[in-house]
Amino acid sequence: MQTKFNWILVVCATAALVVIGYKEMSSKPAPHVVDQASCTQDAIKSISSITERAIQSANCAQLGK
Numbered sequence: 256m257q258t259k260f261n262w263i264l265v266v267c268a269t270a271a272l273v274v275i276g277y278k279e280m281s282s283k284p285a286p287h288v289v290d291q292a293s294c295t296q297d298a299i300k301s302i303s304s305i306t307e308r309a310i311q312s313a314n315c316a317q318l319g320k
Contacts, residue, residue: 282304284310285307289315289318294319
């Protein structure tokens with residue numbers, strides 16, 4: 256019984272990863288303004304896409320140099 260439950264969890268986790276991965280791979284990142292207001296932690300956290308958040312964070316790090 257425990258093995259069956261584990262397999263169900265593995266299948267559900269795999270399906271969730273495939274859906275999230277496909278969504279991230281097929282989306283086009285939108286450009287965001289890079290200034291002091293948009294480089295706060297709250298502003299970066301409010302971006303829903305993982306890829307866009309990483310790009311914004313990198314651009315803010317470049318701004319700080």
